[in-house]
Amino acid sequence: MNSKSNKSALKIREGIEQPSQINRKAAKEYRIHKKNILLPDDYLKEILKGNRSVLSKAITLVESTLAAHQEIAQKIIELCVPYAGNSIRIAVTGIPGVGKSTFIESLGKYLTASGRKVAVLAIDPTSTRTGGSILGDKTRMEELSVDPHAFIRPSPSAGTLGGVARKTRESIILCEAAGFNTIFIETVGVGQSETVAHSMVDFFLLLMIAGAGDELQGIKRGIMEMADAVIINKSDGENKLKAEIAKKEYEKTLKLFRRPPSGWQPIAGTCSALTKEGIPEIWEIISRYYEITKKNGWFDKNRQEQALYSMHEMIKEFLTSNFYNNPKISSLLIEQENALKNNKTTSYLAAQLLIDAYKKEIE
Amino acid sequence: MNSKSNKSALKIREGIEQPSQINRKAAKEYRIHKKNILLPDDYLKEILKGNRSVLSKAITLVESTLAAHQEIAQKIIELCVPYAGNSIRIAVTGIPGVGKSTFIESLGKYLTASGRKVAVLAIDPTSTRTGGSILGDKTRMEELSVDPHAFIRPSPSAGTLGGVARKTRESIILCEAAGFNTIFIETVGVGQSETVAHSMVDFFLLLMIAGAGDELQGIKRGIMEMADAVIINKSDGENKLKAEIAKKEYEKTLKLFRRPPSGWQPIAGTCSALTKEGIPEIWEIISRYYEITKKNGWFDKNRQEQALYSMHEMIKEFLTSNFYNNPKISSLLIEQENALKNNKTTSYLAAQLLIDAYKKEIE
Numbered sequence: 001m002n003s004k005s006n007k008s009a010l011k012i013r014e015g016i017e018q019p020s021q022i023n024r025k026a027a028k029e030y031r032i033h034k035k036n037i038l039l040p041d042d043y044l045k046e047i048l049k050g051n052r053s054v055l056s057k058a059i060t061l062v063e064s065t066l067a068a069h070q071e072i073a074q075k076i077i078e079l080c081v082p083y084a085g086n087s088i089r090i091a092v093t094g095i096p097g098v099g100k101s102t103f104i105e106s107l108g109k110y111l112t113a114s115g116r117k118v119a120v121l122a123i124d125p126t127s128t129r130t131g132g133s134i135l136g137d138k139t140r141m142e143e144l145s146v147d148p149h150a151f152i153r154p155s156p157s158a159g160t161l162g163g164v165a166r167k168t169r170e171s172i173i174l175c176e177a178a179g180f181n182t183i184f185i186e187t188v189g190v191g192q193s194e195t196v197a198h199s200m201v202d203f204f205l206l207l208m209i210a211g212a213g214d215e216l217q218g219i220k221r222g223i224m225e226m227a228d229a230v231i232i233n234k235s236d237g238e239n240k241l242k243a244e245i246a247k248k249e250y251e252k253t254l255k256l257f258r259r260p261p262s263g264w265q266p267i268a269g270t271c272s273a274l275t276k277e278g279i280p281e282i283w284e285i286i287s288r289y290y291e292i293t294k295k296n297g298w299f300d301k302n303r304q305e306q307a308l309y310s311m312h313e314m315i316k317e318f319l320t321s322n323f324y325n326n327p328k329i330s331s332l333l334i335e336q337e338n339a340l341k342n343n344k345t346t347s348y349l350a351a352q353l354l355i356d357a358y359k360k361e362i363e
Numbered sequence: 364m365n366s367k368s369n370k371s372a373l374k375i376r377e378g379i380e381q382p383s384q385i386n387r388k389a390a391k392e393y394r395i396h397k398k399n400i401l402l403p404d405d406y407l408k409e410i411l412k413g414n415r416s417v418l419s420k421a422i423t424l425v426e427s428t429l430a431a432h433q434e435i436a437q438k439i440i441e442l443c444v445p446y447a448g449n450s451i452r453i454a455v456t457g458i459p460g461v462g463k464s465t466f467i468e469s470l471g472k473y474l475t476a477s478g479r480k481v482a483v484l485a486i487d488p489t490s491t492r493t494g495g496s497i498l499g500d501k502t503r504m505e506e507l508s509v510d511p512h513a514f515i516r517p518s519p520s521a522g523t524l525g526g527v528a529r530k531t532r533e534s535i536i537l538c539e540a541a542g543f544n545t546i547f548i549e550t551v552g553v554g555q556s557e558t559v560a561h562s563m564v565d566f567f568l569l570l571m572i573a574g575a576g577d578e579l580q581g582i583k584r585g586i587m588e589m590a591d592a593v594i595i596n597k598s599d600g601e602n603k604l605k606a607e608i609a610k611k612e613y614e615k616t617l618k619l620f621r622r623p624p625s626g627w628q629p630i631a632g633t634c635s636a637l638t639k640e641g642i643p644e645i646w647e648i649i650s651r652y653y654e655i656t657k658k659n660g661w662f663d664k665n666r667q668e669q670a671l672y673s674m675h676e677m678i679k680e681f682l683t684s685n686f687y688n689n690p691k692i693s694s695l696l697i698e699q700e701n702a703l704k705n706n707k708t709t710s711y712l713a714a715q716l717l718i719d720a721y722k723k724e725i726e
Contacts, residue, residue, distance in 0.1 A: 074712065081709055166711060173709065222585060307703045307710050314714035319682040340670045346444055346536065347670050348529060349437065351677035362725055 037061075040075035047076075048083060050117075050179045052151050059153055062170045077170050080177035085303070087176045088290055089183045091197040093223065094207035096188065099233045101140040102273040103207055104184050108141075110279050111182055112149040119151040119180035120144070121171055123164055123187045123197050151180055162317045165196045169310055172200065198226045199306055202299060203286055206230045210239060210246035225257050229267045229285055236272035243270045262298045264289055328361050329354060400424075403438040410439075411446060413480075413542045415514050422516060425533045440533050443540035448666070450539045451653055452546045454560040456586065457570035459551065462596045464503040465636040466570055467547050471504070473642050474545055475512040482514040482543035483507070484534055486527055486550045486560050514543055525680045528559045532673055535563065561589045562669055565662060566649055569593045573602060573609035588620050591629050592648055598633035598641065606633045625661045627652055691724050692717060 038046075038054070046054035061073040092100050108118045120141070144150045153171065172183055185201055187193040198204050206227040224230070230250045235243030250268040259265060267285055271278030293299040323329060336350040345353075401409075401417070409417035424436040455463050471481045483504070507513045516534065535546055548564055550556040561567050569590040587593070593613045598606030613631040622628060630648055634641030656662040686692060699713040708716075 074715075077709055078712060081706060085706060170709070170711065304704050308700060310710035311699070311703060311714045311717075314711060315686065315717060316679065316683060318714060318718045319686055320679055323678065323682055336674070337671060340674060341667050343444065343448060346440055346533070347673035347677060348533065349441060351674045351681060352437075354674075354678060355681045359725075362722075 037072065040072060040079055043072075043076045044079040044177075047080060047174060047178045052178070055151065055174055055178045056153070058174050059171045062174070063167050073170070077173055080173050084173040084176035087172075087181045087183050088203065088286065089172060089185065089201040090203045090205060090286065091185045091187060091194075091201040092205050092207060093187045093194050093197060094233075098207045098209050099273050100186055100207055103231075103233055103271070104186060105141045105144045106273040106276050106279050107282060108144045108150055108182075108184065109147065110276070110283065112144075112147050116182045117149045117151075117180045118144070118147075118182045118184065119153070119172075119175040119178075120184045120186060121153050121168055121175070123168055123185060123193045151175060151178070161192055161196055162313060165200070166310070166314060166317075169200050194223050194226065199309055202293070202302065203228050203289055205282075205286075207233050208246070208250075209234050210242035224253065227254070227266055228260075228262070228264060228289055229269060229282070230254065231278075231282060232268070232270045233273055235270035235278065236275045240270075246270075262289075262293050262302070263296050264292055264298075323358055326358060326361055329358055332357050400435065403435060403442055406435075406439045407442040407540075410443060410537060410541045415541070418514065418537055418541045419516070421537050422534045425537070426530050436533070440536055443536050447536040447539035450535075450544045450546050451566065451649065452535060452548065452564040453566045453568060453649060454548045454550060454557075454564040455568050455570060456550045456557050456560060457596075461570045461572050462636050463549055463570055466594075466596055466634070467549060468504045468507045469634075469636040469639050469642050470645060471507045471513055471545075471547065472510065473639070473646065475507075475510050479545045480512045480514075480543045481507070481510075481545045481547065482516070482535075482538040482541075483547045483549060484516050484531055484538070486531055486548060486556045514538060514541070524555055524559055525676060528563070529673070529677060529680075531559075532563050557586050557589065562672055565656070565665065566591050566652055568645075568649075570596050571609070571613075572597050573605035587616065590617070591623075591625070591627060591652055592645070593617065593629065593631045594641075594645060595631070595633045596636055599635035599638045603633075609633075625652075625656050625665070626659050627655055627661075686721055689721060689724055692721055695720050 037057075043054060043058050047058060058073070058076050061069045061076065064070065064073065092104055094100055104120055108120065111118050141152055145152050168185065172185075175183055183201075185197050187197045204226050206223060206229070208230060210232050232243040232246045232250070247268045247270050254266045254268060257266070269278065269282060269285060271282055273279070290299070293302070324333075332354055336345065336354060339345040340347065340350055400420075406417060406421050410421060421436070421439050424432045424439065427433065427436065455467055457463055467483055471483065474481050504515055508515050531548065535548075538546055546564075548560050550560045567589050569586060569592070571593060573595050595606040595609045595613070610631045610633050617629045617631060620629070632641065632645060632648065634645055636642070653662070656665070687696075695717055699708065699717060702708040703710065703713055
């Protein structure tokens, strides 16, 4: 995708290594530090150079709810779009305790060692309520977080799932423009966030542990059906045999599902994020998926469909938030909700009344 | 609910049996036949009398896409609302072949024999595509369809799932006003229709057969989690033992789920719709559910929440259909979709552009 644009991005990124530019770079970074907010063009230049600090600031703008920040953010994204897309996007999901962070760290380190650039983002709708967030504690990925070829970004700390989804999608664009060609999206295994993650990645990896049943792991069938690979983590020491048995069971289960439109037969595997056994094999699986789906056209088709889906989701969100944030509607709504509770109206009549009022409001 | 209104409805319904009214009734029915469309007040009167032919015509208006029909339909519903609600609404779901129709016929006959009035409606989003519809072939419920205390209505033959849902919700109101106190909603087991049915019933019954695994029965975990009862049908002859084993398995599975907010522990059972064995016991289960949830407040709370949910769903549907049916938007949409496919824009920018255009349109 965009091989031409990516080549020029590469040139700019390579430029950072030329000795003659070091002083200019230092001067610019000083300026960045001073003014804090740059012009969109300056963000673009720095992002294309792979400047992680500027990338981070741009993502902060994307995540900001301030209109002024959103305006700049959207301009930066627009500028970055032509340089984005050249990556593989991987969702890593599973309930707390299966070792998602350790897994991403192990696989991530393996990839940066082989020359890839790794970005880790997160989707965690629960962070709104708890105030905490996955990846919030950066020390959980101690090695990867100090790796110069990696970029780790905690989950945005607030917002609706739809809002978080949009921000993550836009952060992916920025990371790709910055040269990160392997994007991990970590999600917490609580249902909706998986569906959202699935709508923005190329490869969906479900991480599990052996011994605990499906039920205890809170894994809904629907999530299993989205998986391109089910990986049993913690396959080390005494746990190894159990992991192998679990793998065979999931292999059987996966074969019962209807084959996904990608033409890829989902795979079950084992690994130990701790001992790093099985990690190269998992990358092998993902690479094979990439090759097959690039060849059969699914990879690009899927990304196009994801972009369209995302656009329609945003339209719905815009329409409903415009509606519900209208002050006249807010007060009418309380009235109609009470009428409904007291059986004085029907859902349809109440909805119709509110829509009619809204039409008058926006005229 | 509305015990006062229901008493007066009962009086009107009882009135139909008085000899002095027979001639007036005949005269009115002639008029109904002649004019085909009555005044809303006349619909109300006939519906409250339990006139199934007028009820059927009113539902046809509810299902009609003509604006003029919709207008009358909404007035009829508005008039019926005070007399509605006094019923138990039961979803019966399961994949084709588990015997939903035979089951509803057996349970329905059992109920009409004991003095209850039974209405059967259907939700089948697939009918849009196939042209067919469940319950379309009325002979599938041979006995119930000629029972004077039953009313069977095939699935509306077209429309979006949201549209079908609204029509079914409104048909429930009309059936209840007509004195039907046991409403069955039959759905075909294909995912989304179950969720829609769940959003409008008090009791969710999942019908299954023994021997076929969950996978083969196409039952997703999510549907199992909605069930208030999982009933293994065709528990007769040689199949009986298998059905008992399956029942025990589902009993275990149901206990693993988090207890639903109704405070009701979902139950597994067996029956044979053919031999009618187990049918009274199933009504026993549903009655117990009714008693418990009426007592603990869940029954009424759930209905209120369903009405609110339905109102918000309709608002969303109104907003999006107003948007997508706008001619200016339609052409702009094609343009933006192409831009997205060619990586010339982002989902967010395309959505924003379309929303801005829409705002100008509706001003």
